[in-house]
Amino acid sequence: MLSNLKNVVALITGGSSGLGKSTAEYLIKQGCKGVVIFDLPTSKGKQVASELGKNCLFAPGDVRNVDDINQTLDLIKKEFNQLNALINCAGISVAYKTYNFHKNVAHSLEDFEKVLMVNTLGTFNVTRLAVGLMAQNKSQSINLSHTNNASKDFQPINPQIIYKQNYNKKPQPSSNLMTNINRHFSQQISDNGIHHEAKETNTEKMENTDAKIVEEKGVVIMTSASAALDYNGQSGQVAFAASKAAVAGMTIPLARDFSDNGIRVCTIAPGLYLSYPSKLKASRSVLRQRWQTIN
Numbered sequence: 035m036l037s038n039l040k041n042v043v044a045l046i047t048g049g050s051s052g053l054g055k056s057t058a059e060y061l062i063k064q065g066c067k068g069v070v071i072f073d074l075p076t077s078k079g080k081q082v083a084s085e086l087g088k089n090c091l092f093a094p095g096d097v098r099n100v101d102d103i104n105q106t107l108d109l110i111k112k113e114f115n116q117l118n119a120l121i122n123c124a125g126i127s128v129a130y131k132t133y134n135f136h137k138n139v140a141h142s143l144e145d146f147e148k149v150l151m152v153n154t155l156g157t158f159n160v161t162r163l164a165v166g167l168m169a170q171n172k173s174q175s176i177n178l179s180h181t182n183n184a185s186k187d188f189q190p191i192n193p194q195i196i197y198k199q200n201y202n203k204k205p206q207p208s209s210n211l212m213t214n215i216n217r218h219f220s221q222q223i224s225d226n227g228i229h230h231e232a233k234e235t236n237t238e239k240m241e242n243t244d245a246k247i248v249e250e251k252g253v254v255i256m257t258s259a260s261a262a263l264d265y266n267g268q269s270g271q272v273a274f275a276a277s278k279a280a281v282a283g284m285t286i287p288l289a290r291d292f293s294d295n296g297i298r299v300c301t302i303a304p305g306l307y308l309s310y311p312s313k314l315k316a317s318r319s320v321l322r323q324r325w326q327t328i329n
């Protein structure tokens with residue numbers, strides 16, 4: 035699917051800033067059929083969408099709000115009659131130690147809850163509703179050998195690391211390969227320290243390795259964070275790290291939930307970055323303020 039972006043319609047949450055905005059710009063530049071930026075009504079989504087041209091629409095809303103998401107999916111159905119990719123970028127963070135021993139103040143529950151609601155519940159909320167529309171797509175063939183050449187760091191299938199069927203539900207023969215792909219994508223995050231025990235070679239599945247074409251309906255991409263993995267979470271990041279660890283943890287069960295319907299799931303876990311030079315100055319002062327808050 036991603037080898038032919040011209041037929042792709044993508045929904046990007048948090049698409050008016052940072053990673054989401056860059057993704058929208060990239061997809062439009064690649065000639066995507068449609069990009070829908072879903073972001074807060076107070077965001078710059080409208081301006082960003084109009085700058086990106088007629089194939090880009092802005093849908094104002096909150097990832098926690100069911101009606102906002104359903105309205106956006108209705109808009110996508112009406113305008114494009116398909117959804118192929120959901121890219122979950124909307125996210126927030128706070129920076130507080132669990133207990134500030136200088137000020138004798140505990141981390142507020144409201145802050146902890148808000149971060150989990152936006153980052154974890156919000157990601158789940160959009161995903162659970164969007165895949166309903168994605169599943170209505172006709173399957174598209176993707177050529178795995180082509181995708182393999184595209185990036186050796188992101189190979190969708192590698193026979194040497196196909197996962198063992200070590201859970202109760204056995205996939206149907208027609209969906210075996212798709213299921214394996216989902217497992218491999220899930221492994222992008224597994225390799226960062228989660229579910230290592232699930233990685234085994236399955237000789238039973240090796241017979242599938244000759245196949246180069248699989249049927250796909252769509253892909254869900256979620257954004258975790260390196261702070262959630264491999265002991266990277268810093269002091270003051272407890273809420274953010276917990277919310278993003280939950281996103282990472284959803285990857286494999288979601289992939290298994292959707293695998294029989296031709297929908298892949300993968301999760302990225304970026305480290306700290308500043309997306310735009312214009313953010314640099316502001317971010318430095320924000321970081322300074324946050325550092326003072328947590329210490």
Ligand SMILES: NC(=O)c1ccc[n+]([C@@H]2O[C@H](COP(=O)([O-])OP(=O)(O)OC[C@H]3O[C@@H](n4cnc5c(N)ncnc54)[C@H](O)[C@@H]3O)[C@@H](O)[C@H]2O)c1
Nearest residue numbers: 048051052053073074096097123124125259304305306307
């Ligand atoms: N910037 C980093 O260093 C970093 C590191 C690791 C992970 N991440 C994650 O990457 C993603 C993008 O981060 P960024 O820094 O590029 O983005 P950003 O902070 O520039 O933009 C996030 C966007 O999400 C939107 N948003 C916030 N709450 C929302 C809600 N309730 N409903 C809808 N939209 C909402 C904001 O309006 C904003 O446009 C986030 O999930 C973030 O947690 C960022």
